[in-house]
Structures are given as C-alpha cells and as structure tokens.
Amino acid sequence: MSTQPLRPPVKAVTFDLDFTLWDLTGVLHHAEAVCQGLLEQRYPEVAARFDRDGLRALRNTVAEETPAIAHDVTALRRAGLRRAGELAGYHGGELDQLVEEAFEVFLEARHAVTLYDDSLPLLRALQGQVRVGALTNGNAEVARLGMEGYFDFALSAVELGAAKPSHLVFETAANRAGVPASQIVHVGDDVHSDVYGASNFGMQAVWLNRDGASWPAEVPRVPHHQVTSLAELEGMLLGLIRASA
Known part of the structure; x- marks a missing residue:
C-alpha cells in the first residue's frame, strides 16, 4: 500500500500554492x-x-x-x-x-486569487509551531498577497532554476527549514509535482485531493497520505506537532 499515516516528529510543513491554498480557476x-x-x-x-x-x-x-x-x-x-x-x-x-x-x-x-476557506485557519494554527514554507512552480508571490507573515521561506521555480518534482526544490526547502526531510510534511494538489516529488526526496507527502480524483496511471505510486481538505489536515498536524514536542 502506498497510502500511509503521517508520523512524528514533524518540524516543518511546506505547501504548494495554486489549487492548494487558493483557487486558480479562471x-x-x-x-x-x-x-x-x-x-x-x-x-x-x-x-x-x-x-x-x-x-x-x-x-x-x-x-x-x-x-x-x-x-x-x-x-x-x-x-x-x-x-x-x-x-x-x-x-x-x-x-x-x-x-x-x-x-x-x-x-x-x-494574483487576484480566492483563498480556500480552510487555508488561513491552518496557516494561523501552524504559526510559531513549526517552520512553514511555500514551494511553487508558478510565479505567485506570497508577499504580493500580503501573506508573507505566514511563511518562514518561499521558493519558486523562477528563483531556483528548477521545478517540482526536481530534488533540487525539495533539497533547498529542507535546507531552508533546517530539519531532515523525514521531519517535513509537504502538502500539494498535484500528484506528480508535489506528492511524487516530495515522497521521492524522503518527505512525508500529503495529497490534497479535494475532488476525490483517482491516482493518475502514468505516475508511479509512492508512499503518501491523502486528505480532502486542509481542515482535516489541520487536526492531524496539530496532533503530530504535540507528539513531536
């Protein structure tokens, strides 16, 4: 089975942006x-x-x-x-x-995006608890949205010269977080870029599957956890953070 529960210790959480924290439709x-x-x-x-x-x-x-x-x-x-x-x-x-x-x-x-209702509550809950990062293949800037206060670091393909699922992206994130990959939870909606990439690097990958999609046949299955909302993930992470103290 490739689906597995998240495990402590969790010292950092990284997020994809488009279609993870906000809706990019249209x-x-x-x-x-x-x-x-x-x-x-x-x-x-x-x-x-x-x-x-x-x-x-x-x-x-x-x-x-x-x-x-x-x-x-x-x-x-x-x-x-x-x-x-x-x-x-x-x-x-x-x-x-x-x-x-x-x-x-x-x-x-x-940047005229609409945040999902469950995005800010999760980011607020994580503030001061763990290192929080943003990893995007696009050109969204959390600072342009006034959200820089929720993140300890933000990385983009534009800045790095590489895009997820490249190991370079996740390696740089681990270096910025200052913790081992196994203690980082990465959350994203894209199976190939986010879940496959993070899991392959040794992070705990979370597939945010809001629409109940099936795993794409062309992407090799990797260990990961699946949630349908960030609210569901919030309780999991808070429990893991307490277990990691």
Whole structure:
C-alpha cells in the first residue's frame, strides 16, 4: 500500500500554492485578458497581430526553442512578449517598456486569487509551531498577497532554476527549514509535482485531493497520505506537532 499515516516528529510543513491554498480557476484567463487589453491600448501593433491564443502559441514556440527556460513561467512569458513585440516592429527601449508594462499588469491580475476557506485557519494554527514554507512552480508571490507573515521561506521555480518534482526544490526547502526531510510534511494538489516529488526526496507527502480524483496511471505510486481538505489536515498536524514536542 502506498497510502500511509503521517508520523512524528514533524518540524516543518511546506505547501504548494495554486489549487492548494487558493483557487486558480479562471485567474490566468482573466490575467491574460487584462494583458491583452493593455496591449490594445498601448501597443496596438502587437494586439493586432497576436490575440491571447496567438501569444500562447508564441510562448510554446519559445519554450521549444529555449528549453532552458521552459520551467520558468516568468522568463517564458517575458520572452513571449518580447518576441511578439519584435515581430510587430518594436525594438530598443520601447520594446523593453512593452515587456515590462505587459508583464506587470499580467502578474498583478494573476494574483487576484480566492483563498480556500480552510487555508488561513491552518496557516494561523501552524504559526510559531513549526517552520512553514511555500514551494511553487508558478510565479505567485506570497508577499504580493500580503501573506508573507505566514511563511518562514518561499521558493519558486523562477528563483531556483528548477521545478517540482526536481530534488533540487525539495533539497533547498529542507535546507531552508533546517530539519531532515523525514521531519517535513509537504502538502500539494498535484500528484506528480508535489506528492511524487516530495515522497521521492524522503518527505512525508500529503495529497490534497479535494475532488476525490483517482491516482493518475502514468505516475508511479509512492508512499503518501491523502486528505480532502486542509481542515482535516489541520487536526492531524496539530496532533503530530504535540507528539513531536
């Protein structure tokens, strides 16, 4: 059996962000629409040539051409905007300004997320009890959401040059937490990136499976624990923390 109970001692808890602490449904679509509106107003030559689907296709092309940045969603989006600007005839400082303005309005709108009802209660319960970290493959910034006070550290693929399930991400998290991997509980919704990655590194992996999905056939089964809500996990963690004292 690959499903197993969590065990003490627990000295740190790390969280994925998108679809773990907040709902990202429709957010990226909205952010891309905001970005497109900025392009229509400020850089109409780009907007006339590339709609949202066109920009997405261009990013895919850039990712294929430069696999070294394929994990870095920020670098990839910036590179796509730069390519679009170049093809529309922009260059030099004007091109740099286009990339900065378009990316910034996208990034701000990308943070218009809705936290799940059970997220803040769990984070508050963990404050001062264990080290708490955020691990994301995206470009969400807890500080931009005013949530930095809940975390002792935050790591992103943008910063690390690697994305979950890479061992580098979880190794860096363990170093930041300052405790052995076996004493860290990692929580995430993505079976491959979060559960498989964390378990393979030796962490106690928790699959947050809000919708009762089945384990994907293409992902090797690994030891993990499964919960349907963060509220369910909160009681488990508080009990483990007391047992770890």
